[in-house]
Amino acid sequence: MPELPDVEGFRRTLVGCARGRVIRRIEVYDEGVLHGVSPQRLRGELEGRRFTEPERHGKWLLAHTGGPTLMLHFGMTGRLVCSSPDEPVHPHDRVVFTLGRERQLRYRDQRKLQGLWLLDPAGTERILSRQGPDAGTVGRADFRAALAGRRGSLKAVLMDQSVLAGLGNLLVDEILWRTGFPPGRPAGDLSADDCDRLHAEMRRTLRAAVRAGCVPPRDTWLTGRRDDPGPACPRCGTPLRRARVAGRTTVWCPRCQP
DNA sequence: GCATATGTTATGAA
DNA sequence: TTTCATAACATATG
Numbered sequence: 001m002p003e004l005p006d007v008e009g010f011r012r013t014l015v016g017c018a019r020g021r022v023i024r025r026i027e028v029y030d031e032g033v034l035h036g037v038s039p040q041r042l043r044g045e046l047e048g049r050r051f052t053e054p055e056r057h058g059k060w061l062l063a064h065t066g067g068p069t070l071m072l073h074f075g076m077t078g079r080l081v082c083s084s085p086d087e088p089v090h091p092h093d094r095v096v097f098t099l100g101r102e103r104q105l106r107y108r109d110q111r112k113l114q115g116l117w118l119l120d121p122a123g124t125e126r127i128l129s130r131q132g133p134d135a136g137t138v139g140r141a142d143f144r145a146a147l148a149g150r151r152g153s154l155k156a157v158l159m160d161q162s163v164l165a166g167l168g169n170l171l172v173d174e175i176l177w178r179t180g181f182p183p184g185r186p187a188g189d190l191s192a193d194d195c196d197r198l199h200a201e202m203r204r205t206l207r208a209a210v211r212a213g214c215v216p217p218r219d220t221w222l223t224g225r226r227d228d229p230g231p232a233c234p235r236c237g238t239p240l241r242r243a244r245v246a247g248r249t250t251v252w253c254p255r256c257q258p
Numbered sequence: 259g260c261a262t263a264t265g266t267t268a269t270g271a272a
Numbered sequence: 273t274t275t276c277a278t279a280a281c282a283t284a285t286g
Contacts, residue, residue, distance in 0.1 A: 003264060032282085059265080076265050077283080092283095111282050113265060152275060161266080170264050215264075223264095247277065249262085 002059060002074035004136055004166030005209035010072075010080040011056045014063060014105065017082035018051040021099040023065070030094040033107065033115030042095075042118055046070070051099075058131050058165025068118050071127060075113030081106040135166035136206045143199040147187050154190075154198075155183035156246035167202075169248045170215050170223050175202050177222040177233075182257040183245045226251045 002010070023046050028039035037045075045068055055062040061080075063070040072080070081093075085104050089096065095107040095116060107116060117123070133142050146164055150157045157163055158172045167175070176183055179201040181194070190198065209215050217224045222240075225231045231240040233253035242251050 006264080073265080075282095076263070078265095110284070111263090111265095113281065113283095150274095156275080159265095168264050244277095248264095 002076070002078060003168035003171050003209075003215060004056075004059060004134075004206060005171075005212070006079075006214050007056055007059050007061055007074065007166075008136070008210050009213040010074070011054050011061055013080045013082050014051065014054045014061065017103055018063075018097065018099050018105045019053060020050060021103070022050050023047055023097055023099060025098040027096045027098070028094070029089065029096070030112065032112050033094040033109060035115055035117045037116075037118040042116075045118060046097075057128055057134050058161055059168070060127065060131070060165075062124060068120055069124050071117040071119055071124060072107065073114035075109065075111060075115075077111045078107065078109035078114060081108050130162055131165040132161065132163045133165065135164050135202060136210065138164065138199075140196055140199050143202075144192060144195045147190060147195060150187040152187060153184045153246055154181055154187045155248070155250055157187035159246060159248070166206075169250075170226075171205065171209070173226070173251050174215065174222050175205050177252060177257060178205060180257055182254075183250050183252055222251065222253075 026043045026047055028034065031039060034042065046065055049065040049067050052064045052066055054064060059073060061072040063072065083104050083106060084102060085098060090108055092108045092110045093106045094109055097105040099105060132146055147157060154176060155172055158167050159169065179198050215223050219225060220234050222234060225234055225240065232238065233240055233256060236253065236255050238253055238255040240251050241254050242249065
């Protein structure tokens with residue numbers, strides 16, 4: 001599930017559920033999601049501290065605490081859930097933060113492809129330095145600069161988190177469809193004007209998706225059709241094409257994206 | 259058993 | 273140096 005809009009939703013969950021509250025207790029149900037930190041050290045460093053204002057960059061969520069920062073990545077199936085301590089522990093609840101008598105913040109993830117890191121400022125910097133500008137806030141000029149000189153396909157380049165942080169497989173397909181560019185087109189050959197159009201559609205798409213808290217499976221969106229049997233373009237009705245581009249299943253309209 | 263899945267990273271080849 | 277495909281990670285579903 002998680003691309004930029006989903007992670008932005010998790011940031012809001014963290015704000016609503018945990019910001020300003022003391023971490024009373026941390027339970028680790030599956031150590032497999034902890035990276036470079038033991039359950040003992042996680043508890044030792046964070047129990048008694050408060051969650052402060054969190055940040056998001058691309059698909060990374062930074063939960064600041066006044067001490068070390070908890071960095072979260074959700075892989076393909078992770079999410080953040082705010083619940084009451086009375087809720088039974090879900091089989092995929094990997095780490096549970098209890099914030100008082102009435103609230104728990106739960107890192108829930110089926111596949112455990114990513115997880116949680118506990119980092120000092122140098123550690124967070126090490127991760128963020130490998131990320132391109134955030135796709136939701138990048139300006140036109142920086143967007144052009146990020147794409148300039150790239151020889152890969154638009155699909156590959158836009159999904160590369162070190163070029164631009166936050167877009168995933170579905171969003172890239174959606175944005176390319178709206179802009180009318182085929183996924184295999186080389187990113188480096190876009191004119192300044194083409195770049196600006198792509199940038200505008202990206203920002204528009206992200207705004208709508210962030211408002212919805214996810215990439216909406218609406219049938220006016222390409223994303224809403226990709227899993228249909230015999231999928232057709234929501235705009236022109238042409239049968240959609242499906243192929244592997246840059247290693248991921250890619251869907252596009254051959255008529256709208258020539 | 260097989261293929262698929264919204265993510266990232268290491269590896270080897272071109 | 274850049275780019276690409278591939279496998280790996282762990283788990284579920286059709």
